[in-house]
Amino acid sequence: GNSVTQMEGPVTLSEEAFLTINCTYTATGYPSLFWYVQYPGEGLQLLLKATKADDKGSNKGFEATYRKETTSFHLEKGSVQVSDSAVYFCALSDKTSYDKVIFGPGTSLSVIP
Amino acid sequence: DAGVIQSPRHEVTEMGQEVTLRCKPISGHDYLFWYRQTMMRGLELLIYFNNNVPIDDSGMPEDRFSAKMPNASFSTLKIQPSEPRDSAVYFCASSLVGQETQYFGPGTRLLVL
Numbered sequence: 001g002n003s004v005t006q007m008e009g010p011v012t013l014s015e016e017a018f019l020t021i022n023c024t025y026t027a028t029g030y031p032s033l034f035w036y037v038q039y040p041g042e043g044l045q046l047l048l049k050a051t052k053a054d055d056k057g058s059n060k061g062f063e064a065t066y067r068k069e070t071t072s073f074h075l076e077k078g079s080v081q082v083s084d085s086a087v088y089f090c091a092l093s094d095k096t097s098y099d100k101v102i103f104g105p106g107t108s109l110s111v112i113p
Numbered sequence: 114d115a116g117v118i119q120s121p122r123h124e125v126t127e128m129g130q131e132v133t134l135r136c137k138p139i140s141g142h143d144y145l146f147w148y149r150q151t152m153m154r155g156l157e158l159l160i161y162f163n164n165n166v167p168i169d170d171s172g173m174p175e176d177r178f179s180a181k182m183p184n185a186s187f188s189t190l191k192i193q194p195s196e197p198r199d200s201a202v203y204f205c206a207s208s209l210v211g212q213e214t215q216y217f218g219p220g221t222r223l224l225v226l
Contacts (some may be wrong), residue, residue: 043218045217103155
């Protein structure tokens with residue numbers, strides 16, 4: 001079945017460091033891929049998405065490229081801020097199943113000043 | 114626009130009591146999802162509805178859990194009787210058919226003593 005694997009956290013970085021959170025997926029067909037972010041005490045919210053191979057999603061300085069050949073969708077940011085501290089979820093949509101989204105386990109990021 | 118609304122935001126109850134969680138999706142959205150989030154198990158999909166009809170309830174942990182969606186603007190998740198292992202954050206999310214992005218509510222933090 002479809003699944004998402006993420007690098008395990010927690011990840012701790014200093015402010016202005018480079019961020020990479022790895023995500024790989026297993027899916028039949030051509031799913032859309034997402035990164036959601038959950039700030040402390042809040043629900044998840046969409047950070048960025050990509051709907052087909054080689055698409056790059058971007059938002060708030062974060063980027064991720066849909067790599068079909070490596071089944072990956074790694075999240076990157078060139079310079080993190082304290083306000084980026086959150087849990088990041090990689091996800092894919094199962095287009096054959098009523099818009100159901102499959103979430104990865106989440107990666108916790110802490111950015112220290 | 115109001116987002117997804119959940120109530121209550123916090124619930125503390127004693128084992129054996131009935132708990133009812135409520136959700137109002139974004140107006141016009143076709144799908145409604147109930148999730149449970151714990152440290153041990155991460156984010157789990159419990160059940161989801163399309164146009165008020167339950168599509169997949171395979172994630173509902175046991176018969177103590179039930180969910181209803183009597184109309185397009187309201188859903189409930191009921192636990193009867195509650196147990197300490199039900200302590201978690203319960204999220205409701207909604208989406209539009211074909212748009213894939215899910216919009217999450219702020220969650221209900223449930224503690225069963």
